[in-house]
Amino acid sequence: MTGPAATGPASAPGEPAAAPVRRDAEATKAAILRAARYFLVRRAQADVTLKAVAERAGVSPPLVLKYFGNKDALFARVMSFDADADALLNAPLAGLGRHMVRYVLAAQRDQGTDPLLRIAFAPLHGDQGDILRANFRAQVTERLAGRLTGPGAGPRAELAVAALVGLGVMYGIARGTHLRATDIDTIADLYGPLVQAQLTPGG
Incomplete structure (x- = not known):
């Protein structure tokens, strides 16, 4: 089962539209966790927004909420070894x-x-x-x-x-x-x- 499509890179005028990148649910969750880890070692958790995590993961903020519920739940996962x-x-x-x-x-x-x-x-x-x-x-x-x-x-x-x-x-x-x-x-x-x-x- 595949998750929602992530938007691919924008095409220049006159070029064919880039095909959307599709990820399955596990790949999407892994991308979100990688993005959250990226920020965790660069700034305080309080300064990290779900929007920033979503942008780095290449997904929409509602998709982060869908898979992890809220920011605290997401970072609880990231803080687990x-x-x-x-x-x-x-x-x-x-x-x-x-x-x-x-x-x-x-x-x-x-x-x-x-x-x-x-x-x-x-x-x-x-x-x-x-x-x-x-x-x-x-x-x-x-x-x-x-x-x-x-x-x-x-x-x-x-x-x-x-x-x-x-x-x-x-x-x-x-x-x-x-x-x-x-x-x-x-x-x-x-x-x-x-x-x-x-x-x-x-x-």
């Missing part, structure tokens, strides 16, 4: 470090979003930032700690995630030229063992 954590942690523990490094880089390269980097902008969001921090702890670091064995699982999980957040900053915000010119599998081979050392120390 559940879906990203499912993918981030979806590997056997013995190879999880490399998997997580590769997932962070592939998400930035292919989707233009980082699964973890929203947490760096929690101070922008006042009380909502506390929700972001609580979600991050419960859905990412504590969930990872629950998979680890041996002493110090909590600190080790936080150090592993810190390494991933730092990588995301260098790749996506500082836009390190050497990193961005390097194949992500090569980076995963180089950086994965650093993360893995916290997950399975001595192993």
Whole structure:
């Protein structure tokens, strides 16, 4: 089942009209969430309008309301790390470090979003930032700690995630030229063992 058509780019006079771009409901919701994430790491939630989110997603504001109900509900979804954590942690523990490094880089390269980097902008969001921090702890670091064995699982999980957040900053915000010119599998081979050392120390 397809959702409402999104308007394509305007045509110049004398040119054939551009065909409307049609998206199914899941693709439309994903585009809206990507747009909301884009703004979440650039300005305070209170300063983001549904109109701005809709324009970036290429949909109408009523369509945002149709899928998410209101602005608070939309940003509650954006402030959850559940879906990203499912993918981030979806590997056997013995190879999880490399998997997580590769997932962070592939998400930035292919989707233009980082699964973890929203947490760096929690101070922008006042009380909502506390929700972001609580979600991050419960859905990412504590969930990872629950998979680890041996002493110090909590600190080790936080150090592993810190390494991933730092990588995301260098790749996506500082836009390190050497990193961005390097194949992500090569980076995963180089950086994965650093993360893995916290997950399975001595192993």
